[in-house]
Amino acid sequence: MNAKEKLKSANQSEKYICVGLDTNPKKLPSHLSSSKNPVLEFNKRIIESTKDLAAAYKLNLAFYESEGVKGLQNLEETLTFIPEKVLTIADGKRGDIGNTSNLYARSVFEHFNFDSTTLNPLMGFDSLEPFIDYKNKLNFILVLTSNPGSANFQKQELKNGNYLYQEVLKKIHNWNNDKNCGIVFGATNISELRDNLELIGELPMLIPGVGAQGGSVDDVCTTIFNSNNNSFLINSSRGIIHKSLGEDFEKAARDELIFLNKSISQLIKV
Amino acid sequence: MNAKEKLKSANQSEKYICVGLDTNPKKLPSHLSSSKNPVLEFNKRIIESTKDLAAAYKLNLAFYESEGVKGLQNLEETLTFIPEKVLTIADGKRGDIGNTSNLYARSVFEHFNFDSTTLNPLMGFDSLEPFIDYKNKLNFILVLTSNPGSANFQKQELKNGNYLYQEVLKKIHNWNNDKNCGIVFGATNISELRDNLELIGELPMLIPGVGAQGGSVDDVCTTIFNSNNNSFLINSSRGIIHKSLGEDFEKAARDELIFLNKSISQLIKV
Numbered sequence: 001m002n003a004k005e006k007l008k009s010a011n012q013s014e015k016y017i018c019v020g021l022d023t024n025p026k027k028l029p030s031h032l033s034s035s036k037n038p039v040l041e042f043n044k045r046i047i048e049s050t051k052d053l054a055a056a057y058k059l060n061l062a063f064y065e066s067e068g069v070k071g072l073q074n075l076e077e078t079l080t081f082i083p084e085k086v087l088t089i090a091d092g093k094r095g096d097i098g099n100t101s102n103l104y105a106r107s108v109f110e111h112f113n114f115d116s117t118t119l120n121p122l123m124g125f126d127s128l129e130p131f132i133d134y135k136n137k138l139n140f141i142l143v144l145t146s147n148p149g150s151a152n153f154q155k156q157e158l159k160n161g162n163y164l165y166q167e168v169l170k171k172i173h174n175w176n177n178d179k180n181c182g183i184v185f186g187a188t189n190i191s192e193l194r195d196n197l198e199l200i201g202e203l204p205m206l207i208p209g210v211g212a213q214g215g216s217v218d219d220v221c222t223t224i225f226n227s228n229n230n231s232f233l234i235n236s237s238r239g240i241i242h243k244s245l246g247e248d249f250e251k252a253a254r255d256e257l258i259f260l261n262k263s264i265s266q267l268i269k270v
Numbered sequence: 271m272n273a274k275e276k277l278k279s280a281n282q283s284e285k286y287i288c289v290g291l292d293t294n295p296k297k298l299p300s301h302l303s304s305s306k307n308p309v310l311e312f313n314k315r316i317i318e319s320t321k322d323l324a325a326a327y328k329l330n331l332a333f334y335e336s337e338g339v340k341g342l343q344n345l346e347e348t349l350t351f352i353p354e355k356v357l358t359i360a361d362g363k364r365g366d367i368g369n370t371s372n373l374y375a376r377s378v379f380e381h382f383n384f385d386s387t388t389l390n391p392l393m394g395f396d397s398l399e400p401f402i403d404y405k406n407k408l409n410f411i412l413v414l415t416s417n418p419g420s421a422n423f424q425k426q427e428l429k430n431g432n433y434l435y436q437e438v439l440k441k442i443h444n445w446n447n448d449k450n451c452g453i454v455f456g457a458t459n460i461s462e463l464r465d466n467l468e469l470i471g472e473l474p475m476l477i478p479g480v481g482a483q484g485g486s487v488d489d490v491c492t493t494i495f496n497s498n499n500n501s502f503l504i505n506s507s508r509g510i511i512h513k514s515l516g517e518d519f520e521k522a523a524r525d526e527l528i529f530l531n532k533s534i535s536q537l538i539k540v
Contacts, residue, residue, distance in 0.1 A: 107336040124419020149394020
């Protein structure tokens with residue numbers, strides 16, 4: 001299965017949640033501290049406990065890179081715990097001049113063999129092209145992010161009448177010849193999501209910002225329900241992996257995932 | 271010396287070139303292939319041969335990350351070859367939601383102890399704040415990049431009359447309370463550079479895009495000469511480190527740097 005098929009298959013099995021493995025070595029359940037490698041042990045147990053329910057796992061590269069060599073080793077090994085049929089996302093928001101993006105693309109898609117990645121489109125087409133050239137991967141391009149700063153530039157109105165994020169969205173359709181582009185659209189921007197469903201069309205969506213950042217799963221689902229889009233992931237990181245910081249952390253993560261999948265199934269089926 | 275002082279001191283000593291250590295393991299002089307670690311040997315010799323002439327060294331993180339664990343080790347070790355008084359730049363173009371940018375900032379400014387970094391402003395202020403909070407570091411924020419794709423979004427005209435890159439430039443001034451922000455402005459955009467010198471003001475500039483990308487050192491210098499800006503770096507990566515791919519590569523790099531520093535001194539002193 002290629003990346004897009006993995007996502008479709010997950011959604012068809014009523015799995016909608018992308019589990020964000022933003023694993024912070026300083027915020028682990030204390031009973032793991034005696035483990036040889038607490039980060040890896042944590043990831044392994046979370047994956048073991050959720051792999052039949054997760055639509056995807058998103059690894060936030062910052063959390064691994066910031067631990068240097070050991071972090072990269074943990075990143076590599078964590079990927080081996082994830083079943084082949086479950087989508088993996090490298091969350092790095094890269095985007096650079098062509099010969100540099102080439103290297104980033106090779107790193108996430110070949111060295112680490114991720115199925116998909118997040119990309120920052122500010123530098124334009126040639127900065128994304130090396131990623132888009134991988135036809136069987138999936139590229140989630142930032143359209144409208146979930147943070148307050150999205151108002152600074154992404155929500156700037158252009159002279160041509162579009163907002164910048166809409167201009168990005170339109171360009172993505174032009175770049176999507178191989179149907180391997182998706183978008184990142186923050187759950188904190190519900191009215192913009194509602195107003196742009198037609199423009200989004202069938203682009204797969206990665207939706208961060210629920211939970212700690214203030215977005216609501218209910219609002220997202222009732223909004224998407226009114227559209228033709230049937231390929232989406234709602235990301236939850238801390239809301240799942242830190243649902244409990246006690247000895248029951250795996251079970252708490254699993255229970256939360258069951259709860260979210262059920263809630264979403266009900267909301268989008270009504 | 272803090273980062274900005276290092277840059278000022280370099281410029282005062284008529285050093286203007288940022289040497290881009292975009293070291294590609296597949297493009298090294300063949301006589302280094304017998305070395306235990308050709309990338310590291312190459313960087314060491316380039317630095318040894320240019321350290322009294324370079325205003326800064328820019329390490330393009332993609333080139334190191336894409337080599338995995340070994341690449342990160344090379345990155346760390348390369349930094350130890352660079353004299354304390356020479357500015358170091360982590361070229362990663364990061365920018366993410368706050369808690370993630372925190373980790374990236376800690377990684378480049380604490381773990382690796384770079385003096386400065388490049389940043390992507392698309393996600394707005396809170397995505398850059400964790401970097402800007404390091405008062406003694408220097409943050410080169412992408413304003414107008416040197417690649418063709420800069421036309422896609424950065425050169426979009428806004429309803430308020432600014433181009434997007436000008437809006438970024440204006441916001442940077444608002445964010446620059448600790449005078450630790452600079453800008454990236456591509457040498458391929460000379461007319462825009464000329465038209466915005468007043469708006470740029472005294473912001474330190476990192477100027478990529480000369481050489482292989484088509485920008486001209488002469489054009490940049492004659493343009494800057496007419497401004498109040500006296501704190502800038504012209505980046506050259508392949509133009510210096512690949513000036514020769516033979517056994518004389520260190521000497522060729524040194525000669526090119528001498529040539530560039532002299533040319534620039536003459537151009538901006540006329």
